[in-house]
Amino acid sequence: MAKSRIPSILYAYEEELLEEWIREQLASDIWRGDLLPESELRRQSSEFLGALRQAAESDNLTDIMTPQWSEVREILTDLSRSRVQQGFAPWETATFIFSLKQPLFTRLRQELEQDADTLANEYWAATVLLDELGLFTTEAYQKSREAVIARQQQELLELSTPVVKLWDGILAVPLIGTLDSARTQLVMESLLQRIIDTEATIAIIDITGVPTVDTLVAQHLIKTVAAARLMGADCIVSGIRPQIAQTMVQLGVDLDVTTKASLAEALRLALQRSDQTIIRKSRDAAGG
Amino acid sequence: MESIPILKMGDVLLVTIQVDMHDRLAITLQEDLTDRIASTSAQGVLIDISALEVVDSFIGRMLGNIAAMSRVLDAETVVVGMRPAVAITLVELGLSLRGVRTALNVDKGMDLLRASLRSPAEESADGTDEG
Numbered sequence: 001m002a003k004s005r006i007p008s009i010l011y012a013y014e015e016e017l018l019e020e021w022i023r024e025q026l027a028s029d030i031w032r033g034d035l036l037p038e039s040e041l042r043r044q045s046s047e048f049l050g051a052l053r054q055a056a057e058s059d060n061l062t063d064i065m066t067p068q069w070s071e072v073r074e075i076l077t078d079l080s081r082s083r084v085q086q087g088f089a090p091w092e093t094a095t096f097i098f099s100l101k102q103p104l105f106t107r108l109r110q111e112l113e114q115d116a117d118t119l120a121n122e123y124w125a126a127t128v129l130l131d132e133l134g135l136f137t138t139e140a141y142q143k144s145r146e147a148v149i150a151r152q153q154q155e156l157l158e159l160s161t162p163v164v165k166l167w168d169g170i171l172a173v174p175l176i177g178t179l180d181s182a183r184t185q186l187v188m189e190s191l192l193q194r195i196i197d198t199e200a201t202i203a204i205i206d207i208t209g210v211p212t213v214d215t216l217v218a219q220h221l222i223k224t225v226a227a228a229r230l231m232g233a234d235c236i237v238s239g240i241r242p243q244i245a246q247t248m249v250q251l252g253v254d255l256d257v258t259t260k261a262s263l264a265e266a267l268r269l270a271l272q273r274s275d276q277t278i279i280r281k282s283r284d285a286a287g288g
Numbered sequence: 289m290e291s292i293p294i295l296k297m298g299d300v301l302l303v304t305i306q307v308d309m310h311d312r313l314a315i316t317l318q319e320d321l322t323d324r325i326a327s328t329s330a331q332g333v334l335i336d337i338s339a340l341e342v343v344d345s346f347i348g349r350m351l352g353n354i355a356a357m358s359r360v361l362d363a364e365t366v367v368v369g370m371r372p373a374v375a376i377t378l379v380e381l382g383l384s385l386r387g388v389r390t391a392l393n394v395d396k397g398m399d400l401l402r403a404s405l406r407s408p409a410e411e412s413a414d415g416t417d418e419g
Contacts, residue, residue: 185376192372199392226384230375232368232391 004125005118007056009107010049018049020103030095035086044096048075061129064136073136080140084148093141097134101126161187163194170270171200171233172263176209184220188227195233202270203228206263208239218253225257234258234273238266292317294324299331300401301363306339314350321354325361332401333358336394338369348383355388364404365389368397 010017022045025031026038051071058068065073076097083093104126112119161183166172171194173187191203205224210217225235238260240248248255260266271277290313295302301324303317325333335354343351351367358365368391370378378385391397 188376188379189372192375195392196372199396201392201396223379227372227375227379230367230370230378230385230390231372232370232393232396 003059004061005108005111005122006061006104006126006129007053007059009104009111010053010056013107014049014053017100017103017107018046020106021045021049021100024099024102025096028095028099030092032088032092035088036083044075044079048072048079051075061125064129064132072133076133076137077140077144080137081144084141084144090138090141094134094138097130097137101130104130157183157186161190163190165194165198165200166204166267167271167276169199169201169274170204170267171195171198171202172204172206172267174206174209174263178211179217179220181220184224188224191224191228192231195228195231201233201274202236203233204236204238204263204266204270206239206266207237207244208241208263210239210244213240213244213248213253215251215253218248218251218255221255222257225255236260236266236269238263290316291320294320296324296328296330299405300398301325301328301330301333302336303333304336304339308342309340309347309350311346314347318350318354318357322357322361325358325363330363331405333363333365334394334397334401335365335367336369336397337367337374338371338393340374341371343374343377345381345383348378348381348385352383352385352388355385359387364401366391366397366400369393 022038022042025041025045055064055069055072058066060066060068063069079096080093105123108119108122108126112122156177162174164172164174171191173191175187177183179187194200195203205221207213207221213221221237225237228235236258237255240259240261258269260269292303292305292307292313295304301321303321305317307313321333324330333355335351337351340347355365355367366389367385370390389400391400
């Protein structure tokens with residue numbers, strides 16, 4: 001195949017292509033003016049077109065993974081990342097590339113009107129290239145989104161597993177959200193470490209914030225209780241709502257551990273077991 | 289032959305495992321300890337495993353067995369100082385050592401033993417004392 005005309009067209013008509021492309025994007029039904037100002041779109045478009053022209057000068061229009069295309073890839077990755085954060089849908093992001101087809105094809109036809117064979121070839125080359133770039137954008141978009149999800153998961157894990165010291169020798173673990181294996185592991189590790197640090201003998205596991213207790217969650221609870229017991233600390237499970245008590249019995253779940261309806265009741269029991277009491281000061285004593 | 293020392297402190301036998309347990313050592317300990325309980329008529333046994341970093345299912349089961357055997361010989365047994373990693377491993381192996389009493393460290397283990405040794409005899413005398 002002869003040398004492609006696409007690089008020279010990109011070079012000769014960069015200004016015109018940019019204007020038509022931006023007009024195309026702005027006129028499109030899916031243009032989200034609420035998410036992205038026009039000036040920003042103009043900057044992104046001209047940046048990309050400039051990089052595309054430079055990369056195309058290498059005469060390699062089929063493989064965008066080569067070093068010549070690294071700048072284009074970088075721009076697209078940045079663009080996808082910012083669009084994820086701005087709340088664009090994946091297809092809206094990919095349309096950024098695909099909407100370049102029409103202006104480019106128009107120029108190609110204008111230039112190669114006399115030569116149908118070459119025109120068809122150039123159409124094909126341009127389609128392949130833009131499709132590749134579009135897919136790359138989608139992939140980058142996906143990766144950015146996955147990174148966001150992974151970060152949120154990590155943050156959620158850190159947020160949801162505090163171990164608090166409630167009293168001398170008494171720890172509390174307020175669990176919030178569904179218990180899965182990963183979280184159980186984390187809860188177990190931090191609880192056991194805190195037992196050592198504070199020399200606690202009683203740990204209260206409060207499940208007020210756990211939406212449902214099925215056999216799997218119960219299994220995880222039992223494991224945590226057993227591990228704490230091996231370290232020499234007794235466990236009390238508190239915060240069991242009436243509905244959860246019903247489902248637990250219906251499922252035949254036996255936690256095999258002391259349970260209390262509320263954290264206050266559990267604390268009372270824990271104090272009693274560790275031979276401590278809380279006494280209300282009488283008004284006279286406090287005054288005199 | 290390599291063995292784990294068993295110290296006698298009054299009514300209590302103290303076993304501290306300071307080396308990595310292997311199978312033969314665990315069996316030796318089981319035999320030695322049961323012999324010593326019988327010969328000294330000890331009332332309590334305290335097993336300190338704070339230096340134990342690695343356990344497998346066999347060692348886990350041996351710990352449970354040793355405690356059960358001591359109980360048969362009428363000696364109260366407390367396992368103390370288990371590390372978090374060891375506790376998690378045992379639980380994941382399905383060995384939660386039911387029936388074995390545990391405490392955080394030797395101090396608390398001795399308190400537990402003393403309390404349970406004293407309570408049957410002197411319950412009425414000073415049962416309300418700090419436990």
